[in-house]
Amino acid sequence: MNARDPSRVVPTDDAVIIARGLTKRFGDFTAVDHLDLTVRRAEVYGFLGPNGCGKSTTIRMLCGLLTPSEGTASVLGNELPRDAEAVKRRIGYMTQKFSLYEDLTVTENLEFLAALHGRTGASARTRINELFARYHLGELRGRSAGALSGGQKQRLALAGAVLHEPELLLLDEPTSAVDPQSRRDFWDALFDLAEAGTTLLVSTHYMDEAERCHRLAILDRGRLVADGTPRDLMAALPGTTLHVEHAEPRRLQQILARQPHVFGVAQIGASLRVLTDRREDGVDWLQAILHEAGVTALIQPTPANLEDVFVAATRPSVVRDS
């Protein structure tokens, strides 16, 4: 559906990441399939998609860790893979799996990273103390990284990724192992960074996180199936979301799941959330179907959310308006 708001088109010199036809194959398997992507300065750009949709592979290509099989990518004005080393100096990368040393302390890990980025002595100490304060790591400084909780590890990983003040920060499912409160705090930290001018590319499979991004790309089986602001994406949803109340939601769900125009049916408490590609006549259409099945239920249109967009976009046989 590629809903792009013309008013938001920004000159390309403001683009931090430009990828065109980016493709990565592993043998016969195509992990990323001709991906076009533009990420602008100081925006929080989300990658939403199920596991194995190519989010990590794309991020790794953009970090210069993987060589694209096809296509071009320019990151911070550097062509990849040719200028990968120049890119590595200016980006921060937070890996999906905790990748600092579990047998080193918090301080030792940060000192090590500082040295890798050419910061030693007083300048390293000042920066590390700054990070201690900002990410509440001061009390943990002597603790070995392996002994930290999920949320603490994540804060340490973020501190490590931004230690050298990168212009672009790529985060691969950073919140997959932490509790809701830590997730909220983490996102606050990300917005602080964006406000300070850092561009962020975050992959996630949480809808609420995706909804917080300035802009968003939905990936499915290596392909970009939708991108835009969350609001635009929801507005451009090729269908209607209906709220259905009935005493026997499970039975109703079975009936509806077989219908050709239904993308998805999800039970929310005692009611059902039905996503259909019937746009204008959705309520009447559903009423007729239920009537045929001898069921009467309360049907109301309801505003689309990002999950509806996601379900519609990643549906195998989806009819997309382009």
Place this chain on the structure above:
Amino acid sequence: MNFSRLFAVFRKELRQLARDRLTFGMIIGIPTLQLLMFGFAINLDVRHLPAAVLDDADTWRSRELIAELASSQVLDFRYHVTVPQQIEELMRGGRISAAVVIPGDFENRLEQRDRPAWQVVVDGSDQSVQSAARQLGSFPLASLDYGSAALRPGALAPQAVEIVNFYNPERRAPINTVPGLIGVILTMTMVIFTAMAIVRERERGNMEMLIATPLSSAELTLGKVLPYIGIGLIQVTLILILGDLVFGVPIRGSLFAVYVSSLAYIGATLALGILISTLAKTQFQAMQMAFFLFLPQILLSGFMFPFDGMPVPAQWLAEVFPLTHFLRLIRGVMLRGAGLGELWQELAALALFIGVVLTIAVRRFRKRLD
């Protein structure tokens, strides 16, 4: 190459090593155990020992004796010398393992039978050579039986020939084994430690973070490997001390030469470890590959079985292994008191090995995930 990054990796590796009790235990435990276990003999026969001959008699009988010894295939006469000093020089340099000395009064001695008529000088620093010499002593030689048919054949040989054992007169096995053991222990531990240390970064996911930083592969590899040079030297020292205390193994050459040789060999094992680390995906694979390379080295290098007794293709193969060259070096230095100048070919072979293997490893090591 940025030295502060290199040093950062080095310091990180030392910190991790200091906290890894298992590895630390292995550093001390493996040499100690191995030394005590292998401190006992390995004894086998040989053929085609490189040898020199000094024929002061130069009679038809002496020539026949030499021809017969040559046809026995135990000795391979490569040098004909004229003075005893040359024998010593050749042996110290490791170019010969044995020498036959026929004195000027050979004919007389044969007639009188009061003193041994001829002499076999053997390199006692190599156990396999000693046993070969013993074999020679009881060899039935037709040329010496001439005119002595009345004597019991068994009584002839021990009287006729005298075996002089250079460097290890008491024929004690540990003296031969311990220097070689330095090589074996370094092979076992160094290759595995380095290969696993690098592969561990990949297996635990640290590599993904590291290659997204400006750290170069050379800085990473060198920084990680440097601490192991120190560990290797600690192990060498431990073996030397234990060898002296428990088995009374002498160091006849200079300590400097011992450490230079060891350092060259540590370099070779580290290069091999780095190469393995570029091939293995998991620590387990690295361990398997290290073991795969370890066995043929032990078997073919001359540590376990006599080098000169192996078929020629096996000898060629053995020349490729760094352990083969290190064994010649360390035995020469420790037992024969040879200097590095006399054994320069072995040092050169190790240097060549390091150069070739490191080049391959560096070409294989990519700062990428694919």
